[in-house]
Amino acid sequence: MRRPAFLSPDPDSPFPPADAALRQPDGLLAVGGDLSPQRLLNAYRHGIFPWYSEGQPILWWTPDPRMVFRTEGVRLSSRFRRELRRSTWQIGADTAFGSVIKACAGTPRPGQDGTWITDDMRAAYLELHRLGHAHSVEVFDVDPSGESRLVGGIYGVAIGRMFFGESMYSGESGGSKVALAALAFRLREWGWPLIDAQVENPHLSSLGAESWPRSAFLENIDLLTGLPEAPGNWSQRFGIIEAAALAEVRSD
Structure with missing residues (x-):
């Protein structure tokens, strides 16, 4: 019986090739290692991400x-577009990363009991955010007095011109969809063509996600992660998007 590889304690040690991943469970490639920035960035560059529950060792996946x-x-x-035209929501980036990842930690992932964003995972992505590699997109409900309340968000990792989505959440109905749509709108403006959504599920399919062979995905990210984009905070670059404006953005 094939088993996943055990990673060396050295954070710079390479991962096994993607075709060594198990078919059952689909995409399990390796066990162990750590969540250091260099290990995480190396993983994402090769289409690999960590996903495990409290009490488990770190599990690394590359599904196909x-x-x-x-x-x-x-x-x-x-x-939903009709509803957005009346919306007072506004979307920004990297102004509330800690709040977004905390909220995502309370959102169950399909097929998994409990949270998969452990305390160690949160700490690791907060460090990636501090270093300018992890980003959040936040949706705020803004009242007439100017007070704002977080109602949705998404976070992930950016390398080159590739965004690897990790998790999203809705504090109010539609919050995660607005965060995703705003992220896609801004990345499209910047010339970033893809967002990794990791694992198949019907909700993502309903929003336009496509199921790609792993080989095609890896070929694309090999190119995109090598394109020059400096890490850093996205708050000013992303700016503010009015949710109502997203109602007029059409998909191709």
């Missing part, structure tokens, strides 16, 4: 097929 959004392909229903 892979769920991927084209940034011009995020779909919002006609009904």
